[in-house]
Amino acid sequence: MATTMGPGDVVRAIIRARAEGDMDAALALIAPQSRDQGQTVSHTDWRQKWAHLMAAGLEVVTERTVENGEWVANLYRVHGAPGSDGAETRGMDMVRVLDGRLVEHWFFVEPDPA
Numbered sequence: 001m002a003t004t005m006g007p008g009d010v011v012r013a014i015i016r017a018r019a020e021g022d023m024d025a026a027l028a029l030i031a032p033q034s035r036d037q038g039q040t041v042s043h044t045d046w047r048q049k050w051a052h053l054m055a056a057g058l059e060v061v062t063e064r065t066v067e068n069g070e071w072v073a074n075l076y077r078v079h080g081a082p083g084s085d086g087a088e089t090r091g092m093d094m095v096r097v098l099d100g101r102l103v104e105h106w107f108f109v110e111p112d113p114a
Helices: 007-019 023-027 043-055
Strands: 030-036 039-041 059-068 071-079 088-098 101-111
Touching: 007 023, 007 059, 007 071, 007 088, 007 101, 023 043, 030 043, 039 043
Parallel strands: 030 101
Antiparallel strands: 030 039, 059 071, 071 088, 088 101
16 A cells, blocks of 8 residues: 655655756656646646746755645745845745645745845
């Protein structure tokens, strides 16, 4: 009997796969049709989004993670976010995972007040 990963495990595996450059492994953990920032997106859309962010030199460090049922929230320190002029910012996302796959994602970035 196969064991399904919990929501936090899925999110960490997506982050790890992306950091290792294994986009196929990351996409395998995302539903074929999911929601990103309220829009229905495909694996092709995710791949294009990641390529754009990587080309911009985006670096993300997870500082904290909170899990509640099917939702996972992460607090990030972000470098190279589009529109930040290279300044360090903080970001937060909320990810919904059902049946071992990401089905919904929200991400917000603000300038770091420090």
